[in-house]
Amino acid sequence: MSYEDLALHTDKYQINMMYAHWKNETHNNIRVFEAFFRKNPFKSGYAVFAGLERIITYIERLRFSEEDINYLKEQEENYEEGFFEELRNFKFSGELYAVKEGTVVFQNEPLIRIKARVFEAQLIETALLNFMNYQTLIASKASRIRQAAPKDVLMEFGTRRAQEADAAIWGARAAYIAGFDATSNMRAGKLFGIPTKGTHAHSWVQDHDTEEESFERFANALPDQSVFLVDTYDTLKSGVPNAIKVGLKMKEQGKSLKGIRLDSGDLAYLSIQARKMLDEAGLKDVVIVASNDLDDDVIVDLKRQGAEITSWGIGTQLITAADQPALGGVYKVVAKYNGKEFEPTIKISGNVEKITTPGYKTVYRILNKEGKAEADYIAMVDEKVPTDELKLFDPVHTYKNKVVKDIEAVELQQPIFVDGKRVYELPSLEEIKSYHQEQLSLFWPEHLRRLNPQEYYIDLSERVWQTKMDLLEKHTK
Ligand SMILES: Nc1ncnc2c1ncn2[C@@H]1O[C@H](COP(=O)(O)OP(=O)(O)OP(=O)(O)O)[C@@H](O)[C@H]1O
Ligand SMILES: O=P(O)(O)OC[C@H]1O[C@H](OP(=O)(O)OP(=O)(O)O)[C@H](O)[C@@H]1O
Ligand SMILES: O=C(O)c1cccnc1
Numbered sequence: 001m002s003y004e005d006l007a008l009h010t011d012k013y014q015i016n017m018m019y020a021h022w023k024n025e026t027h028n029n030i031r032v033f034e035a036f037f038r039k040n041p042f043k044s045g046y047a048v049f050a051g052l053e054r055i056i057t058y059i060e061r062l063r064f065s066e067e068d069i070n071y072l073k074e075q076e077e078n079y080e081e082g083f084f085e086e087l088r089n090f091k092f093s094g095e096l097y098a099v100k101e102g103t104v105v106f107q108n109e110p111l112i113r114i115k116a117r118v119f120e121a122q123l124i125e126t127a128l129l130n131f132m133n134y135q136t137l138i139a140s141k142a143s144r145i146r147q148a149a150p151k152d153v154l155m156e157f158g159t160r161r162a163q164e165a166d167a168a169i170w171g172a173r174a175a176y177i178a179g180f181d182a183t184s185n186m187r188a189g190k191l192f193g194i195p196t197k198g199t200h201a202h203s204w205v206q207d208h209d210t211e212e213e214s215f216e217r218f219a220n221a222l223p224d225q226s227v228f229l230v231d232t233y234d235t236l237k238s239g240v241p242n243a244i245k246v247g248l249k250m251k252e253q254g255k256s257l258k259g260i261r262l263d264s265g266d267l268a269y270l271s272i273q274a275r276k277m278l279d280e281a282g283l284k285d286v287v288i289v290a291s292n293d294l295d296d297d298v299i300v301d302l303k304r305q306g307a308e309i310t311s312w313g314i315g316t317q318l319i320t321a322a323d324q325p326a327l328g329g330v331y332k333v334v335a336k337y338n339g340k341e342f343e344p345t346i347k348i349s350g351n352v353e354k355i356t357t358p359g360y361k362t363v364y365r366i367l368n369k370e371g372k373a374e375a376d377y378i379a380m381v382d383e384k385v386p387t388d389e390l391k392l393f394d395p396v397h398t399y400k401n402k403v404v405k406d407i408e409a410v411e412l413q414q415p416i417f418v419d420g421k422r423v424y425e426l427p428s429l430e431e432i433k434s435y436h437q438e439q440l441s442l443f444w445p446e447h448l449r450r451l452n453p454q455e456y457y458i459d460l461s462e463r464v465w466q467t468k469m470d471l472l473e474k475h476t477k
Contacts, residue, residue, distance in 0.1 A: 005061075006127060009058075010126040014125060019078075028119065031117075031118045031121050032360045035132060037327050041137055045453025048142070050174040062091065072084070092417065098113070099111050101177060102439060104436075113413060125331045140327070141321045141323075146179030154182075154311075155183070155197050156171070163320060168185055199261050230261065244277060244278065271288050287311050291312070361464060364377045366408075387408065388405065392459045
């Protein structure tokens with residue numbers, strides 16, 4: 001796979017801070033940063049983490065070329081040569097932990113943790129959030145669509161409406177992780193091994209004297225991919241009858257028509273009528289595919305109306321996450337190394353939700369005896385989680401608490417880079433996809449439902465909670 005040169009895929013303020021640190025000789029100070037988001041997207045109770053593969057490849061290849069350096073020279077005359085020498089020797093030498101792609105994750109829990117020289121940790125913030133925010137957003141949207149049609153075929157059709165080429169392919173990959181079956185994007189298929197599927201456009205029908213001829217010629221060329229678009233002229237008077245004619249001819253030749261596609265009009269009514277017509281003609285196995293600005297809400301409603309659609313092509317609404325076009329993931333410093341130990345650091349805000357949780361931390365998923373997730377539990381990296389008996393409490397309303405016994409505490413963050421070396425082997429896309437399915441099975445349905453989900457608890461260890469309280473008090477006195 002070929003990746004572009006991404007060293008300058010960062011905000012100018014990162015380069016400025018790197019320079020100012022270098023000038024002040026603080027650039028080698030070790031800091032701990034965490035990436036997380038503050039609100040689950042789409043009013044869902046959860047999100048699906050994605051973006052790690054691209055983050056890993058980005059970090060592994062992160063070098064400044066002479067062209068990059070020359071460009072920076074032109075931008076600011078105060079930058080001194082020693083800084084450029086530092087950039088010439090730049091490579092990521094820190095530690096990065098992250099949850100695996102496909103993990104079911106929640107608001108306000110650390111997903112990626114970086115311990116590195118501040119010089120490195122600042123540079124990578126922008127790209128890391130860019131990849132995490134977009135891919136996690138699309139995976140989370142895809143997950144909602146999968147819930148709306150649990151047993152049907154879901155095809156990602158978004159490329160033509162995507163926010164450019166990168167979004168198209170990485171969005172297709174994110175959708176596949178979270179339960180889509182295929183993409184129409186051939187490059188995504190080639191790069192990532194996602195199954196590809198496609199029908200044909202109205203232009204194919206318009207290119208022939210008659211609709212019937214267009215179907216017949218398509219079937220002759222590609223019988224195994226014969227899905228006819230039936231709405232070019234009149235779906236029920238012309239499209240479906242012509243598809244049936246050609247479908248019956250194919251049957252005589254020992255071939256089979258695979259499907260018809262509806263792309264306009266009342267999809268419930270049209271699919272019910274088309275199903276009747278196909279069944280009456282003995283074409284029971286012909287699938288009805290729908291497309292046209294579909295999303296999870298429309299699919300749920302079509303199902304409620306009894307639509308006879310079992311295969312869905314979904315473009316714009318998915319690939320642009322139209323109902324929420326960004327995930328607000330952030331990257332915050334949580335600890336500073338003082339030469340002896342890691343000192344927790346906090347960001348205070350008038351907005352309580354924006355106060356950060358300090359400390360060099362990790363996150364565990366607490367599973368009960370039945371293997372179901374009770375809560376996620378944020379603790380300092382050097383804390384031991386007691387598995388015989390653990391007290392969980394609401395970090396805001398601390399009187400709300402419960403004790404869980406005989407638990408398993410599964411650490412969600414995995415070591416990805418240690419001392420700048422990758423220690424994590426990239427899983428295959430199929431492994432990520434099936435890991436995501438396992439993840440879903442850990443949760444009670446009330447946390448996963450599309451509408452008004454029950455909040456899943458993200459709790460703090462007593463030590464983390466106390467550290468936060470102490471720092472709050474110190475800074476607000
Ligand atoms: N029975 C239905 N219930 C709810 N929503 C539907 C139903 N049938 C279609 N839709 C959705 O309603 C919207 C209809 O959009 P629009 O009016 O642009 O389409 P159209 O007029 O049928 O087709 P076009 O303009 O592309 O020829 C689409 O998002 C479609 O998925
Ligand atoms: O609606 P979306 O969810 O974005 O799904 C993709 C849409 O793209 C195609 O339409 P387009 O008008 O581009 O071309 P076509 O209908 O002529 O194929 C397709 O027919 C779908 O309607
Ligand atoms: O294969 C299709 O039918 C398709 C693919 C992309 C966009 N619209 C339709």
